[in-house]
Amino acid sequence: MRISQLAAATDVPVATIKYYLREKLLHDGVLTSATQARYDDSHVRRLKLIRALIGTAGLSVSATREVLLGLENPPESGHDLLGIAHHAVTRTAPDDVDLSSAQTLLDRWGWGAETCDRDTQAALVRALHGLSEAGFDAPAALLDRYAAAMQDIAEADVESVPTDSAEAAMQHVILGTLLMEPVLLAMRRLAQQSASFQLLGGTESPRQSGAQ
Amino acid sequence: MRISQLAAATDVPVATIKYYLREKLLHDGVLTSATQARYDDSHVRRLKLIRALIGTAGLSVSATREVLLGLENPPESGHDLLGIAHHAVTRTAPDDVDLSSAQTLLDRWGWGAETCDRDTQAALVRALHGLSEAGFDAPAALLDRYAAAMQDIAEADVESVPTDSAEAAMQHVILGTLLMEPVLLAMRRLAQQSASFQLLGGTESPRQSGAQ
DNA sequence: TGACTTAGATAGTGGCACTCGCCAATATTG
């Protein structure tokens, strides 16, 4: 398979494939001469994965590279899989936030603070801080309810990880974490619309697309 | 309050404030002469809100402008509030996706398809499509479990909306939708880490920040 | 043989969120 065929098979422009090759997101094809290389199904799969991570999950190119690197070199610990996926989506801000408020919440929800990544805790603190800065006071009861729902989801996540193969587990955890986020958010919005229609009552038909 | 004091009070550079003024994110101050204007607490609050929407929620400047516009001109229908918030976070891709698969899911989850915004349905379809393109087959049972959890959350969302004032409801819905998303995602990651530690068992201490 | 394709490298594009510099007009300070 030549590069133009790879492009046709994945609907990705040739120039973009070359860019991914340069950026080491996509592994090189087999050179058959100085100006020809062969690509195969592994490139097709990889390219679709790259597009999903960049397009659907919204990762940056460098974060995508790290995730793919993790997929190829699975860590020994079964727990570290998550770290790779979580690190990719956690906006790492070097400003050290105060994690004590996170500790309190994690204790309350029964999530061992010592088993949780500091960056992720910082992400929670930053998100809550942004909320309060904007003048939104989230009642503790509401947060607790959110936490219970997310624990449900996380348990489903962890239980659904295949245990037979390390590679399969790796793939599952990373994709299940990264690519499921937009699914969950879309679900929440749809559920909100449904719930608001039932409780608040829509006076007329809901707002449809063309809002511009 | 002069612009430099406004900058000091919000920790936003003067040049950036001027940029927000130009982009109509921040309302003008009261001109006291050709080259002086006064700002007040409303500007401080607005600026913090802008920063939260752009920084925490990750909105673009133009999406932020639309949200702020919606905050000032609340729609009559109580249901349309959501549309403004949801439109801001929904990557509007002009490619018309096939919504029939979404209809099936919405029916199964008891969310009236006719009460749901098309853009949001399209977002769900696109997210699920990205998932399958990457080689991740989400079992229906898993999606159902996710949907149940998100319905819990959405009900909590809708119930917590204050009913006394239209402005308060507006503010609550928009911030609760947009700024809560990063909170929820961080919660899911923490819950995953906690659950994975308990079920899969971490062989050693979890991966801590410095992954670079 | 001659039209077409490719690897590899360099350079350019468009969008975004700022950021800078300037100027005339004004405010503040001594």
Add this chain to the structure above:
DNA sequence: CAATATTGGCGAGTGCCACTATCTAAGTCA
């Protein structure tokens, strides 16, 4: 009142990012 600092308004520049275009030498295929 004079010297200094600040401001509104505006055009232009910056840095980053994800591509995208172009070029050349070296092939492939009919």
